[in-house]
Amino acid sequence: MITGRVFDRVLYVETAGDWLQGPYVYYLYSTYGFGKGEIGQLFIAGFGSSMLFGTIVGSLADKQGRKRACVTYCITYILSCITKHSPQYKVLMLGRVLGGIATSLLFSAFESWLVAEHNKVNRGFEQQWLSITFSKAIFLGNGLIAIISGLAGNVLVDTFSLGPVAPFDAAACILAVGMAVIMSSWSENYGDPSENKNLLAQFKGAAIAIASDEKIALLGAIQSLFEGSMYTFVFLWTPALSPNEEEIPHGFIFATFMLASMLGSSIASRLLARSSLKAESYMQVVFSISAVSLLLPIVTNFLVEPSKIRGGGISFSGSVQLLGFCAFEACVGIFWPSIMKMRSQYIPEEARSTIMNFFRIPLNIFVCVVLYNVNAFPITVMFGMCSIFLFVACILQRRLMVIADKTKTEDYVLKERDSEAEPLNI
Numbered sequence: 001m002i003t004g005r006v007f008d009r010v011l012y013v014e015t016a017g018d019w020l021q022g023p024y025v026y027y028l029y030s031t032y033g034f035g036k037g038e039i040g041q042l043f044i045a046g047f048g049s050s051m052l053f054g055t056i057v058g059s060l061a062d063k064q065g066r067k068r069a070c071v072t073y074c075i076t077y078i079l080s081c082i083t084k085h086s087p088q089y090k091v092l093m094l095g096r097v098l099g100g101i102a103t104s105l106l107f108s109a110f111e112s113w114l115v116a117e118h119n120k121v122n123r124g125f126e127q128q129w130l131s132i133t134f135s136k137a138i139f140l141g142n143g144l145i146a147i148i149s150g151l152a153g154n155v156l157v158d159t160f161s162l163g164p165v166a167p168f169d170a171a172a173c174i175l176a177v178g179m180a181v182i183m184s185s186w187s188e189n190y191g192d193p194s195e196n197k198n199l200l201a202q203f204k205g206a207a208i209a210i211a212s213d214e215k216i217a218l219l220g221a222i223q224s225l226f227e228g229s230m231y232t233f234v235f236l237w238t239p240a241l242s243p244n245e246e247e248i249p250h251g252f253i254f255a256t257f258m259l260a261s262m263l264g265s266s267i268a269s270r271l272l273a274r275s276s277l278k279a280e281s282y283m284q285v286v287f288s289i290s291a292v293s294l295l296l297p298i299v300t301n302f303l304v305e306p307s308k309i310r311g312g313g314i315s316f317s318g319s320v321q322l323l324g325f326c327a328f329e330a331c332v333g334i335f336w337p338s339i340m341k342m343r344s345q346y347i348p349e350e351a352r353s354t355i356m357n358f359f360r361i362p363l364n365i366f367v368c369v370v371l372y373n374v375n376a377f378p379i380t381v382m383f384g385m386c387s388i389f390l391f392v393a394c395i396l397q398r399r400l401m402v403i404a405d406k407t408k409t410e411d412y413v414l415k416e417r418d419s420e421a422e423p424l425n426i
Contacts, residue, residue: 010070010186011110013178015141017077018106019149020171023254024157026238028164032087036239040374042089042096043235047371049100051364057101059202059354061109062191066116066353067182069109074179077102081172084165108356115344115352116189130344134337135269143262143333147255154251191350206354215346215407216355218400223339224363225393226287229386230332231367233294237325240297240379241318248314253322260326264333271334272341279338280401284394286338290331291390296324297383342400 029039061069076098083095118130153167160166210216237257242248271282304317314322347355366389370382 010178010181011137011141012145013174013181014070014074014106014110016145016149017171017175017178019146019254019258020153020167020174021081022146022234023150023153023250024164024167026235027250028084028168029092031164032092034089037375038089040235040371042092044368044371045093046096046100046103047231047364047367049097050104051100051361051368053097053101053104057105059206059357061105061112061353062202062351065188065190066109066113067186067188069105069353070113070182070186071179073102073105073109074175074182076105078172078175081168081175084168104357104360107360108353111340111343112191112353112356113186113189116191116349117187119349120189131272131337131341132269134340135265135272138265138333138336138340139262139269143258143265146258147262150251150255150258152251154249154255157251158249191352191354202351202354206351206358209348209351209355210358213346215400215403218396218403219339219342219346220355220359221362222393222396222400223359224361224366225389225396226290226335226339227360228363228366228370229290229294229389231363232370232382232386233325233328235371235374236379236382240321240383241314243318243379244315246314246318248318256322256326257329260329261333264330264335265337266333267330268334268337272337278401278404279341280397280404283335283338284397284401286331286334287390287394287397290328290335291387291394293324293327293331294383294387294390297321298380298387301380 026039029042034042057069057072080095080098080102083091083098086092114133115130118133152170156162156166156170157164210220237253238248238250241253271277272279300317300320304320343352343356370385374382
């Protein structure tokens with residue numbers, strides 16, 4: 001599938017630019033002398049900007065064009081990388097705001113472009129091809145590319161001793177390459193073709209679509225609960241594995257996480273290939289496993305006596321938690337292609353980017369509230385909250401499956417009635 005191949009190549013480059021930064025954001029801020037509370041505020045700036053500005057920019061993608069939005073992602077993220085050279089708190093804050101906007105575009109504009117191009121270029125082809133493209137993109141983009149990026153970051157920082165800002169410079173260069181490919185090889189597509197529909201009307205239309213269709217509302221809640229827990233985990237894993245300032249190989253651990261995610265996406269591709277097995281069904285199990293895996297820091301806190309020795313390597317408790325974190329990352333690998341498949345089924349094309357960014361509002365509020373109170377609660381309490389939210393996502397996923405099955409049954413009954421009534425009209 002031509003569209004899928006074009007999309008995959010670009011997404012691999014763009015995700016490489018994103019993954020190079022991941023393991024070193026918290027570490028870079030700490031080397032500049034900022035504490036956990038100040039770092040938490042920087043993270044809040046990123047999630048807050050994603051909620052406010054990202055929602056508007058993502059909605060403009062439907063109106064102004066998804067290709068243009070993807071180019072905007074590249075430019076915004078490059079500027080964010082440049083700010084990492086400054087130890088000034090305000091400059092770093094600006095970088096987080098830019099990064100938040102870029103993140104919203106990464107998780108909405110690219111997917112919206114692919115779905116629209118698939119429907120436009122590959123009409124008549126099976127919807128299953130879209131699932132395969134999603135699975136391959138996550139397997140390689142969030143798996144192999146992320147592993148290579150994590151190891152490359154480790155080489156730049158530790159082997160070549162270029163400092164924690166080096167991965168951000170490499171990311172900026174890679175993002176520039178991706179932008180050049182998008183500008184030269186992608187066609188433009190849009191959401192709502194109406195010329196007189198303003199931004200407020202787009203928001204209203206998206207809100208009505210969510211309120212009028214319980215399936216879309218449930219999907220948004222599920223995504224917010226899972227991604228909120230996931231982004232909180234991104235902030236927590238470094239202090240969780242090094243509570244006594246242990247020397248941990250950030251890039252290597254990140255690569256291990258991505259290997260687990262790659263395994264998960266490989267499992268997802270096999271699950272999605274089976275027409276008899278629906279994502280609405282197996283995702284209930286995935287959410288349950290992810291909830292249990294994030295309970296491990298609480299369990300080890302009670303069963304394993306914490307080490308009081310500062311420095312050194314990762315402790316036994318940290319090693320146990322690392323196994324649980326890898327299980328969670330495997331669940332993340334299954335989550336992405338599965339949620340993409342469900343979004344392609346339930347979200348209307350004319351407002352896809354707008355609705356997808358609406359989903360990010362509650363998740364960003366959740367993460368901001370958690371990070372704002374990062375000094376008020378122990379890490380175990382925050383992991384406990386994430387686990388509870390994942391169990392709630394499991395319950396909502398069950399509800400979504402029931403409603404989806406009911407809708408299919410009702411559609412089947414209506415078709416049967418129409419076929420029975422047809423001879424009478426002859």
